Amino acid sequence: MASIDDCPYLKVSEEVQQAIHENRPVVALESTIYTHGFPYPDNIALASHLESIVRAGGGVPATIGILDGVARVGLDAEEVIRLAGAAGKPDTLKISRRDLGFACGMGSPGRRYNGGTTVAGTMILAHLAGIQVFATGGLGGVHRGAESTMDISADLTELGRTPVAVVSSGCKSFLDIGRTLEYLETQGVPVATFADGRTGNIDFPAFWTRESGLKSPMVLEDEATAAAVIHAHKSLGLQSGLLFANPIPEAFSIAKAEMDKVIDKALQEAAQAGATGAANTPFILAKIKDLTGKNSVKSNKALIENNVRRGTTVAAELMKLQTGINHGQASFQPAPQYQQIGRSGSTKHATSGTPETISSPVKQNTVTSPSVFVAGALAVDFSCDYAPISTTANKEPVLHTSNPAKIIQSLGGVAHNVARAANLVGDPVRLCSSVGDDLSGRAALDALATEGLEITGIKTRIGSSTAQYVAINNASKDLVIAMADMDILDEPAAQPGQPSTSTTTSSDTLNDLWLPQLQQSKPTHLVLDANWQSPALARWLDAAKSISAQVAFEPVSTAKAPRIFQLPRQTPLRTFPEASVHLSTPNSLELSAMYEAARSLGFFDRQDWWAVIDALGIPSTGARVAMTIATNSTLVDAGIPQQTIQLLPFIPTICVKLEADGVLVTQILPAGDSRLQDPASSPYILSRCFNLPEESSGVGGVYMRLFPAAEKVDGKDIVSVNGVGDTFLGTIVAGLAKRGKDAKIEELIDVAQRAAVLTLKNKEAVSPELASLRSML
Template identity: 60%
Template sequence: MALILGAIGKLRPSLRRSVGVLLAHKRHQSSNSSFLRISDEVRAALHLKKPVVALETTIYTHGFPYPDNVALASHLESVVRTNGGVPATIGILDGIARVGMSPEELIQLTSSAGKENTLKLSRRDLGFVLGLRLAGRKFNGGTTIAGTMILAHLAGIKIFATGGLGGVHRGAESSMDISADLTELGRTPVTVISSGCKSFLDIPRTLEYLETEGVGVATFADGRQGKVDFPAFWSRESGVRSPMVIENEIEAAAVIHAQMTLPLSSGLLFANPIPKEASIPKYEMDVIIEEAIRQADAAGASGKDNTPFILNKIKELTGGKSIPANRALIESNVRRAANVARELAILESIPTEASGTISNYFTSPIHSSRSNIKSLEEVTRQPQRTSSQPTKPQDAPDIIVAGALAVDFSCDYAPLLGTAAEVEVSPQLHTSNPAVISQFLGGVAHNVAKAAHLMGSSVRLCSAIGDDLSGRAALAQLASEGMQTSGIKVLEGPHRTAQYVAVNDAHKNLTLAMADMSILESSTAEDVAKTWLPEIKQFNPKCLLVDANWSGPILHAWFRAGKAAGALIAFEPVSTVKATRFFTSPSDLSEDVPIFPKHLADLATPNIHELSSLHAAATKLDLFSHPEWWRVIDALGIPSTGLRVPLTLTTSSDLVDQGIPQQSIQLLPFIPTILTKLGPRGVLLTKLLKANDPRLSSPSAAPYILSRCSNGDADIGGMYVRLFEPDQVLGPGEVVSVNGVGDTFLGALVAGLVRGKRVEEVVELAHRAAVLSLKSKDAVSPELVGLREKVEAWGLQSGEERDGWMDQ
């Protein structure tokens, strides 16, 4: 290459430019140029091999009026994001081709609909529109299917969702009116997902033309058996059999992968029939189309004017029914494309599949006659581990984490610049809000397990997923992260993989969240007892961490199994509602569960709202009047004057005024170590000390010992209260995401505890880990691996330390 570049340097300038252009075309066009700009989000997604879906813009510039087109554009991008993909809306703005548009750019383009300098752009138009910008003439444009395919391919995008394909017009044998979409499919390797082609076209000749161009055409069966029709846009049936039929998105992804791997230079067309509830019967549409074509002929509407004229007449003749049908089919196509793109990304991430080797990844477990609880190995093959990866799945873990594995969506409010909403921090209720939406693998238990894993601990995640697209994506992602996965069980329908949607304000602080964790909440005691609890006895972990996404009785079953194995029990409350499951009411408990929950968990990490919820639940159950509670409180030796002054000195007057340390102290008889997460104010540690705890005689711990046992109780030694303020507080502009920050803190904390450190010795490191996640777009920052060396330097516990480690 150096010799080539040297030779180019000696050429005439004009020839040098020509050779440079030639070399540029040899490279993958994933970088920006003066004619093509790819958004940072799309480039990052392509680089990380995330699923990306291209979206056209003619539908906005020449289909729907402003501002309806803005709402549709925003909605379709949201459909891609909520189904696990990254949208890449493609169009021309000010004479520059854009692949991926910001909300401001989308508004600029859609608001130009109907203006003289806003054009409908196909292959033949791109050079003119992009080139004329250099001469001072700037155009906006919506790209057709052909135009969108070209720009998507230049960017490296493989899947494109649209409404209906262009085709061979009726009477094309004399008019030669054939859409450029068809020839583009024959020369550009992009997969187009549409609702067939528009009903007023000549469908049999369109399919014949596509066959001549070497374009693979298939229709999604959509639940139908046997041969199915190629769809006719508004109608599910056209009277013309589809050349091929595919069952689902997995099969579609397999075909695309083979097409790209060979590689073949032509595209693929997957026809997705309009949803049943939105379809218009074929017999009804046939009459309307014949009349619309007759009127078009009478009006002399031909060439590029033919399709808009006919569409407008169909709208009139259907009494407007074609418009909601249009919306329904395009949304269905975009959703289908996002799922196909996600399946393709999963497939390309599995080495055995990428090399064409047969694996059982595509073996559907739906028709299995076996139990409805299956391990990961029955669904997907784990990739080979390298020598640098951590402990193998069969090795006994130090930590077992039981709880939610979910697909998370983070919706960050992004008020539009130059609008009245720009000064607002929080999204507005009862309306649509502009946002940046990200999708990633999450769930409290997953995040905690990942954080501990990144920091060098051997971790086993115990959770359940559905036999669905989200579940398969989760399994592949876990395997690629090198985490143990044999504790993940796959449940057949109607179970759904857990999902979590967080809505954050403009500063990335949580405004509200919606969680569907029914897959865990519906688990029975028998399921848990047979599937997971034996593993605790088998592996004898140092720590069992359980989140509150389980039902109350199941939560207690986990606690009892962990206690029997001598493990440290950590409890993550998850939310204000679910936190109260710790205090399962007596009517819900089996006979062998004590009414008073004495130290079922050794450690809990609530935020201030969850702490308040725990306190309220204990109050409602009248646990603060139980004799066992009073025994512990009396043994603490709290002075008759109370603890307001020492608490104010140890924590802060603001926290004392809110009653936060007081509430945590009152909960100590149930949970002896409570770390209350205070956001930017840090973490409040409240700890019940045993009678022989060395901190009772330590000068360095003395400022934090707020009371000592005064009645000779053999178990209680005193109380330790300490506020840990963070070394670093990030400003609003520095915070990338708050999702998973608390989970990261807990994962780092237990990673240190299983190394034999006391809780107060680990908090600072857990803080540092949380800050890394605040700065990361991921729920758990990959940069936590940089803290692993410090954790590993602490060394493993000795057997002697293990015996008394619950004093930590």
């Protein structure tokens, strides 16, 4: 590999260099698809999406292109936007091997050239950087009539001399595929097609169609086999590239007969227009798009995504072979928070790449799917504690003027805090959230790595701002007011007549990143915070039901808590025993907001609600005395126990956080629950179901218990109230996941409160000291 350190014409990003140094999977991505394929701003959205696919597979994306006369391997978000923004401009170059010297050399004394690299151009630069796997859409090839025109793509000769493995959907259908395969054989290029679940004779694919009518030279069963071929090829010192053809997903494949007719017409019009050489392929692609009514565009996008996904897995399997890790074990499921042992033997963090000590327990070379997913807000937090100059001054900040304060910045957001707490006290957790392509977003990703949280579920959204939360606290550290900008989780809302500034939406990311991860890992528990809009909450709930995951809902605030009762009509909130939400941890104000929302929206008029309420066994005269005995008269006068019971059919376990007064747990005990017969639980059984089995709705009774505060914290010991409730929920969910089906939430309240106290006394949104509580779960 050529040295890149002193070359002024080649810049490899620090992230890519670090990943290669640490033997992590890196996938090269070309850029002509953005400069000469998809229009602006669709090309930016596609670029971000393809990089997200690589990251979701545990790899590092290396988008390659020419910017300001310098070849870049690993374009960052701003550089991708600049390059993609040049799409369609006459001076935006399409760069193959022959063009690299011109684009870089002529840019030195004169203008700064920008350009997208073709397959050939990308292969060269990937190889110079040390990248072994490249995923793209389609390959160039031998054009029809090449026997007279000599029109043969440089991609083929590059494959003959540059040792990079290319994953593509074959070559474009309008090329002469038979002659292309012959030419590749002459160049000594190994060619194979992924079986993709098929047996028998398998065709080499034809881009938009899965079959070309030409048998593939070789067939690969899976990505591990492809990696083994690359490993052997390299070990033998062979210097050609490899072509692994990946058939388009069946759902997006266009019938061969239909496509043949379209291609014949497009070729005819290209000949009439005199579109030859470099202009030929763009002309034909544009004509095919017109003739297929954009069906080919959908297919094109689907096959590129499929190729990038498969290329990432190949790169991961190749790293396993080359580093000698996990031979003969289960297939690789990457998680960047785990440490890896580099060739030198030093322990390096898989994201930051620097030797360090991580406060949370980290597994080495052991990869498992997380049992807990947390989806919601990741934010940069600012805690502003009022610090009056005079000790006799009012403890409340003064409105409409500047106040002296101590301001602490940290990584926060409800979902992040819950995930951080659960990760510290339990097993690895997957955080699903978004950051913007700004300084705060990059800082947040670095901070996650430091905390030991993986970034597999983090989406960087082009054109969006990273969420921020500003809390104003009084001199006693009690919250006075908070301001939260969490719009990054919402659909981008453009003003009338104005385009949205964001190129991807939460809906896109749900479909393309988070829900596929949920289906793959099948966690036992999913935590959702109310920063999601109700339509997104509904889709998360449906996905959780499909994998039988237990759902915990964190209400976030009185303004957002009602969202769980504002789901779209087509996705109604289900009731016990098939409840959509299984646990919620509101404070008393959030509980009231949820109760009022359910009441005003008619949830208490539903027949399925009444069937559960009737089965609870509460006397028609009410249960005020029983509630007072179980809690206290102050809570009953405030209506808090009553509100929890009214909500139980929809949320069968509710833990109300009462600050210094402790935690009130109200839950439905299913019929046959051992606590119904346990003398130790008897004081907390508020009521029992005496209905006939067919009328019981599966209810056994109601458990209500007021837990006192685990510790009375002196005001001078309170450092920050931010993240205390999130820590409480994260600890509970970690305990439930760890203990399995037989877990009883009342056995976790004490340790969860202890965890909350640790955070209360710490300047961070979640105290790192939570790791000391692991043994209590």
